[in-house]
Structure formats: C-alpha cells, structure tokens
Amino acid sequence: MTLTLTIPAPCDAGNKAQWINANDRMHWAPKAALTRNWRERTRALAHAQILPLMTRAHITATVHKTTGRSYDVANLYPTIKAVIDGLVTDYGLLPDDDNAHLTGPDMRAGEKRDQACIVLTITPLPDGPDCD
Template sequence: MSQSFTVELPPGLALLNANRRVHHHVRATRTRALRAATIEAVAGHRELMAALAAAKPGPLFTRARIVAYLRPARAGRADPANWYPSFKAAVDGLVDAGLLEDDDHTRLIGPDMRLGSRTPGGQIVLVISDATGWTDVAA
C-alpha cells in the first residue's frame, strides 16, 4: 500500500539558510527548534500517528521519498535549495519521531526542495511518501 502524509511545521519558525552565516550557537538552537517542531507536528497528526502505531515496533517507512516545500514569508523570487539546512533539520526530526530508521541513501529519497505558496511568517511543509518500490535510473 502506498502511503503519503503531509507534515506542516508551524509558520514563523526561525529557519536556516545556507547563504546566511550565523553563529554556531544560533545554528544549533535553530536546528534543535526545527527538529522539535517536526516531532511535535508528527505527534499532532492523527492519521500519521495511527499509521506509526500500526507499524511498531519498526519505523513507519522502510524507504520513503520526501518533497519539501518552502512557503516563503514574502512574495518574489526564492531559491528553496538555500534552505537545505532547515529541511535537513526537519528530516532529522522525522527520524527522531520514528518515521524512518535513518535518513541515509538506502532509506530516503530527497528531500526534493520546492517553492510553495507565500505564507505569513514563512513555513516548511514535508510530503512523505512510501518509496518501497522506487527504482532510481542509473546516472
């Protein structure tokens, strides 16, 4: 069965941008906040928690694909890949929440970063899909 779930982090979280150099303490604080917000978003998702409970004792997905959307705070041009550090922290939160055993290449495809619609405060949205049957084309 192909499962897909959408996890929305709360708008207004302080995000990490690869183009902006911040002090390592600030980076660590934001990373922890993003991971915690992801765990909380998973815990508040009733259907996802039911699927996770049914999958116990193992992770929900043995292999998954993630499409990650940046919903920017402002209109205009944006490069979603610049927010990779934020997406990475959120994916680590999915692992912490038990959706995946790990986020290495054998278990995860992505995150494929996209630009979403403008949202006041900015927001990250993750769409996690079962990728058990996924086959990569040789590069």
C-alpha cells in the same frame, strides 16, 4: 497513501520567520538553537499526527514564505536537514536518513502564505534490496 506534515516556521520577536540559510554566517550557538527548534517542532507535530513508521519513503519539502519575493530554495537546505533529522532521527519515521531508506528530500518553492512553513509530502516506498 501519501502523507503531509506542515511545520510552521519559528518566528522571532518581530514575527519574522527564522530559517537556517546556507548563505548566512550564523554563530554556532544561535544556529544550534534554531536547528534544535526546527527538529523539536517537527518531532512534536509528527507525534501529534501519529505518522506511521515505514522502511522507505520519498519526501518532498515545499517551502512557503510570507512574501512573494524571489529566492533560491536550495539555500534553505540546512532548514530542511533539521526538519528531516527531527522526522527520521528524533521521531523515528524511517530506520535512517541514508539513501537506502530516504529518497530526497526534494525541495520546492511554494506559494506565498500568511504563515511561513514547510510542507512535507511523504510517500512510502516498497522495501528495496538494500533495506534491513
């Protein structure tokens, strides 16, 4: 059973999506606030969707932007890390986000959408020899 969770991107006052980009040199305070925002919205959406807890999973993160311009999806890894922390650490989907419990997150650039978002595709995996 594959699960999906769509996390809309937080936007600034001008309705521009707020990503945490590895190429940006943000001051630590606004970066921490944005990280907290991504984590909290992911936890809240997982809770609202009542995602079942599991021991191991493979997660693919598909990034959808509002423009068709080319970009390097790997630069958005800090955003995906915040989302995974919100899902695993804050919501408790998995016991840990280490290699024994989480395969991925694999990142993909998605098609253009009206609202910027990240779509997580979560596939439960059978328990492995390294799992508790």
